Amino acid sequence: MIYQQGKVSVDQHFARFGSKSYAIDKINSVDVRIDKKNSNVWMLFAICALMALTIGFKSIGGWAVILVFSVIAFLTYRNQPAPVYHLMLATSSGEIQATSAGDRDAIADLRNAIESAMTQKV
Structure with missing residues (x-):
């Protein structure tokens, strides 16, 4: 197991987000998007x-x-709302929002885990 946090886990073969699983070898890229509800x-x-x-x-x-x-x-x-970070996975089927969190470090750790699994040889 490369990463485990709540219902999210990453191993050499799968990234699991609750009931959804994505094969690591089918993920083309990983991106983090920031949703800032910025009020001016x-x-x-x-x-x-x-x-x-x-x-x-x-x-x-x-x-x-x-x-x-x-x-x-x-x-x-x-009192501006905190930004929300979205982890996006690009597969051959398209782009998928895998998970979201208000914790930038947690999303960065998850991204690093998926990228690490993508680069490991099976």
Whole structure:
């Protein structure tokens, strides 16, 4: 066994993802794609804060507006969803999304295991 994590395993002959199995010798290439659900809403609030700052609010109320926009921009930026990593297998039948995870290192380890199995001589 080259790799084992939950319902995913890789050996010299097969890559198994739950109930699906793919023969290692039928896999042409392995790719990792990143699905970033990136929200740029925080930029809108940051721009509003900068615009308010450049307009030159002199009163305490003006600074409060700048502070509110800045805090909202920071919180929106900080609460962006984490990216999801998809492991794609290319076979003669086409490209298949084998598995997905939010952990980049886990997907990289799985990719390395499949590539290692692909290069081993049987």
